[in-house]
Amino acid sequence: MRFEGPAAVAARREELARKDPDVRTLRVCGGPGCLASGSRELLAALKEAAVASGLDPAKRRISFTGCLGLCERGPLLELDPEGHFLRGVAPSDAAEVVGTALGEGKLVPRLSPNPESPEKESLEFYGPQKRLIMRRFGKIDPESFDDYLATGGYEALVISLFESGPAETLRRVAESGLRGRGGGGFPAGLKWKAMTGAKGTPRYVLANGDEGDPGAFMNRSLMEGDPLAVVEGLTIGAFALGAERGIIYVRNEYPLSVARLEKAIAGARARGLLGENILGTDFSFDLSVTEGGGAFVCGESTALMASIEGREGTPRVKYVRSTEAGLWDKPTVLQNVETWANVPLIAANGPEWFKGIGAKGNPGTKVFSLAGETRNTGLVELPLGTKVGVLVNVVGGGVRKGRRFKAIQSGGPSGGCLPESALELPLDFDHLTEAGAMMGSGGIIVMDDLSCPVDVARYFTGFLAEESCGKCVPCREALPVLREVLSDLTRGSGRKGDTDFLEKQAGLLKETALCGLGQSAANPVLSTIRHFREEYLEHESGYCRSGRCRGLYVPVIDPGACRACGSCQKVCPAGAVGGKKKEKRTVAAGKCVGCGACLKACAFFAIRAERKEHVG
Amino acid sequence: MPKTNPGAPEAVDLTGLRGLLESRPPEARELLPLLRDIQTRYRHLPEEAVRGLSEYLGLPLARVYAVSRFYKSLSRVPKGERLVKVCLGTACHLRGAPALLEALEGKLGLALGETGKDGRFTLESVNCVGACALAPVVMLDDEVHGKLNDESLADLPL
Numbered sequence: 001m002r003f004e005g006p007a008a009v010a011a012r013r014e015e016l017a018r019k020d021p022d023v024r025t026l027r028v029c030g031g032p033g034c035l036a037s038g039s040r041e042l043l044a045a046l047k048e049a050a051v052a053s054g055l056d057p058a059k060r061r062i063s064f065t066g067c068l069g070l071c072e073r074g075p076l077l078e079l080d081p082e083g084h085f086l087r088g089v090a091p092s093d094a095a096e097v098v099g100t101a102l103g104e105g106k107l108v109p110r111l112s113p114n115p116e117s118p119e120k121e122s123l124e125f126y127g128p129q130k131r132l133i134m135r136r137f138g139k140i141d142p143e144s145f146d147d148y149l150a151t152g153g154y155e156a157l158v159i160s161l162f163e164s165g166p167a168e169t170l171r172r173v174a175e176s177g178l179r180g181r182g183g184g185g186f187p188a189g190l191k192w193k194a195m196t197g198a199k200g201t202p203r204y205v206l207a208n209g210d211e212g213d214p215g216a217f218m219n220r221s222l223m224e225g226d227p228l229a230v231v232e233g234l235t236i237g238a239f240a241l242g243a244e245r246g247i248i249y250v251r252n253e254y255p256l257s258v259a260r261l262e263k264a265i266a267g268a269r270a271r272g273l274l275g276e277n278i279l280g281t282d283f284s285f286d287l288s289v290t291e292g293g294g295a296f297v298c299g300e301s302t303a304l305m306a307s308i309e310g311r312e313g314t315p316r317v318k319y320v321r322s323t324e325a326g327l328w329d330k331p332t333v334l335q336n337v338e339t340w341a342n343v344p345l346i347a348a349n350g351p352e353w354f355k356g357i358g359a360k361g362n363p364g365t366k367v368f369s370l371a372g373e374t375r376n377t378g379l380v381e382l383p384l385g386t387k388v389g390v391l392v393n394v395v396g397g398g399v400r401k402g403r404r405f406k407a408i409q410s411g412g413p414s415g416g417c418l419p420e421s422a423l424e425l426p427l428d429f430d431h432l433t434e435a436g437a438m439m440g441s442g443g444i445i446v447m448d449d450l451s452c453p454v455d456v457a458r459y460f461t462g463f464l465a466e467e468s469c470g471k472c473v474p475c476r477e478a479l480p481v482l483r484e485v486l487s488d489l490t491r492g493s494g495r496k497g498d499t500d501f502l503e504k505q506a507g508l509l510k511e512t513a514l515c516g517l518g519q520s521a522a523n524p525v526l527s528t529i530r531h532f533r534e535e536y537l538e539h540e541s542g543y544c545r546s547g548r549c550r551g552l553y554v555p556v557i558d559p560g561a562c563r564a565c566g567s568c569q570k571v572c573p574a575g576a577v578g579g580k581k582k583e584k585r586t587v588a589a590g591k592c593v594g595c596g597a598c599l600k601a602c603a604f605f606a607i608r609a610e611r612k613e614h615v616g
Numbered sequence: 617m618p619k620t621n622p623g624a625p626e627a628v629d630l631t632g633l634r635g636l637l638e639s640r641p642p643e644a645r646e647l648l649p650l651l652r653d654i655q656t657r658y659r660h661l662p663e664e665a666v667r668g669l670s671e672y673l674g675l676p677l678a679r680v681y682a683v684s685r686f687y688k689s690l691s692r693v694p695k696g697e698r699l700v701k702v703c704l705g706t707a708c709h710l711r712g713a714p715a716l717l718e719a720l721e722g723k724l725g726l727a728l729g730e731t732g733k734d735g736r737f738t739l740e741s742v743n744c745v746g747a748c749a750l751a752p753v754v755m756l757d758d759e760v761h762g763k764l765n766d767e768s769l770a771d772l773p774l
Contacts, residue, residue, distance in 0.1 A: 032745065032746035032747050032760075033746070033747050033748075033749045033750060033762075035747075035760065036745075036747040036750050036753060036760035036761070036762045037750060037762060071747070071748070071749030071750070072749040072750070074749075212743065213744070214704070214705035214706045214709075214743040214744040215705050215706035215707055215744055215748055216744065216746075217744065217745075217746025217747075217748065220746045221746070252687075252688075252689045253742060253745060255758065290645075290648075290649070291648075291649070291652065292687075293648050293651070293652065293686070293687025293688070293689050293690060294687050294688035294689035294690075295686060295687050295688060296743070307648065308645060309644065309645060310643075310644040310645045310646065310647035310648055310675075310683070311647075311679070311683065312682055312683055312686040313686065313687075314686075369746075369748060371706065371707035371748035371749065371751070372706075372707055372710055372748075373710070377707075377748065377749040378749050409706065412706070443706070445706050445707060445710065447710070451710055456706075456710075459706065459709050460706075463704075463743065469686075595715075
């Protein structure tokens with residue numbers, strides 16, 4: 001059923017709001033983390049239990065929903081409308097959850113992390129968050145068009161088409177100060193304005209869903225949790241920019257994102273919200289999905305367009321902007337999927353509202369994936385400008401017991417490591433860049449005292465050397481050299497002067513690489529040297545204080561701190577830990593294979609990684 | 617018949633190729649999508665299929681080769697029936713993916729990137745599957761297995 005005009009959309013939304021006031025829904029988290037912990041099996045078990053208990057399927061619904069965030073405690077559930085949040089739910093809990101929660105709307109206390117206040121907002125993980133992009137996660141079935149409509153979907157498009165018009169829509173986005181969520185933070189308004197003056201048809205709007213950074217899954221969660229928000233954002237953009245065609249480019253490894261987006265597009269098309277004469281106006285626009293082929297560099301804008309055109313996905317020099325000659329040399333605006341998902345919010349609520357969220361020059365929220373060594377990990381949405389310390393210590397709950405915070409790595413392979421002083425830093429585009437890291441697409445990895453900055457730099461440099469497309473010399477040649485020197489350092493074959501050499505080569509790479517990804521490929525090395533030079537110098541002389549690099553340390557147990565619990569002895573694969581029950585333990589340096597298991601296992605912080613020469 | 621790899625080119629039944637190609641319009645932009653379709657159908661890009669594609673799209677064979685070499689999901693040699701992908705993303709790296717990879721190489725008797733002689737498994741790496749909270753993880757085809765250690769590794773259906 002096609003909507004012929006705005007009245008039909010509003011009428012349908014009202015109809016959905018009126019229908020069944022006593023419907024209750026169990027929403028099972030379908031985010032990547034929960035899927036991996038078995039939420040698909042859980043969903044099946046819940047549905048089976050619901051059939052067995054004879055509940056009316058029209059009033060007692062069970063569905064998947066977008067990522068609820070706290071991945072580590074999955075599978076997660078939310079009960080709508082009660083708002084009860086359950087974690088660690090197993091298929092064996094299905095009968096009880098269906099009977100008590102879905103049937104009666106009551107809490108299952110043993111599955112609640114906080115039975116006294118069962119909404120998830122009461123947890124410290126959610127407290128500082130502001131879920132705008134993720135506002136529908138937990139509230140809708142991402143495959144249901146009606147759910148999207150009922151939660152305010154397509155209000156923004158109607159406002160743009162029938163109240164604002166193209167010029168006002170563009171003004172709203174430009175004045176909102178929205179910046180590109182893919183990493184660079186380029187002002188969206190500048191791109192949009194540049195396209196208005198460009199000539200040529202057809203004109204394109206593209207969405208970048210080629211999320212390639214290791215440690216990043218916010219784009220995936222968005223495409224799978226609220227795909228229609230991306231579709232609506234692109235439609236509004238196309239209207240403001242006079243574009244006829246749109247393409248969403250999705251990473252090869254995300255088949256579910258492709259399926260959800262295609263379903264969303266088909267749903268919108270069937271209702272006349274894509275295609276010819278949208279909502280009875282003379283605005284026509286259509287949208288399709290293109291899948292990548294497994295190449296990190298295709299996240300770069302010009303490489304992405306080359307890939308869509310059916311060529312090798314290599315970047316080109318940007319002396320001509322894509323807004324003038326982009327895809328097939330036509331005017332093109334390409335933005336990250338999260339940037340597009342902000343557009344409906346701004347088009348409906350206006351720039352002043354948007355600027356009221358976040359920090360000066362950095363308005364709005366940003367979705368981060370928090371991983372690494374904090375107690376809580378998962379998907380987080382914070383107003384820009386929130387202190388790093390809030391993310392690490394409040395949302396993340398701090399590092400694990402007995403460990404010390406060492407650094408955050410932000411922005412993936414294009415970003416950098418920042419030390420403890422970064423906890424005071426506001427999380428926004430400008431402050432992170434200034435400190436030598438980068439917002440990137442929003443991956444934040446927390447490192448504790450057992451993580452080694454040299455090893456992390458080696459890891460990212462190895463990744464980048466592998467993924468370099470090879471088109472420009474600096475990136476193709478410098479990265480393998482950097483990787484070799486870093487590997488030497490982490491293997492104990494480092495030489496005096498390696499650190500200075502790395503710094504110089506990485507500096508050259510930054511200045512001379514062709515594309516943005518190549519230029520930022522130096523960041524992992526440069527930022528770790530800048531903030532952890534001392535540890536680099538220690539590696540030059542064969543010592544890793546983090547106990548991470550094999551053979552570059554010997555574990556030594558401090559007899560004053562050892563509580564004789566024996567957990568180090570249990571995990572040692574080499575039988576190098578000596579001592580009987582209730583005795584303080586010691587390590588036989590000769591037997592130690594340097595795996596670091598004892599360092600991780602000690603809950604009392606009693607084992608240090610010592611220089612080999614210092615141990616007899 | 618057991619498949620070998622890389623070995624001599626074997627006979628691949630290409631009867632469905634025409635229909636597969638014609639499911640998309642003969643336009644340059646369909647090059648990557650069609651290569652992906654061929655890869656999915658035959659688990660690699662058979663030489664004849666690549667030539668057929670070049671003719672169908674009217675593109676030089678050199679360009680089809682170049683594109684098929686560029687993207688990691690495309691392969692000129694047959695892949696195993698099941699793909700075992702070890703995540704080497706950042707979080708997995710920090711939580712022991714390198715050791716996990718070593719253990720899997722031992723278990724399957726394959727080095728990273730290899731396909732077994734019996735054609736059952738291919739061992740690959742992947743850069744983040746978005747399950748960082750469950751690091752380290754392994755993907756068996758499209759299924760993610762998380763929080764792996766020596767014990768749970770033994771339970772993997774391999």
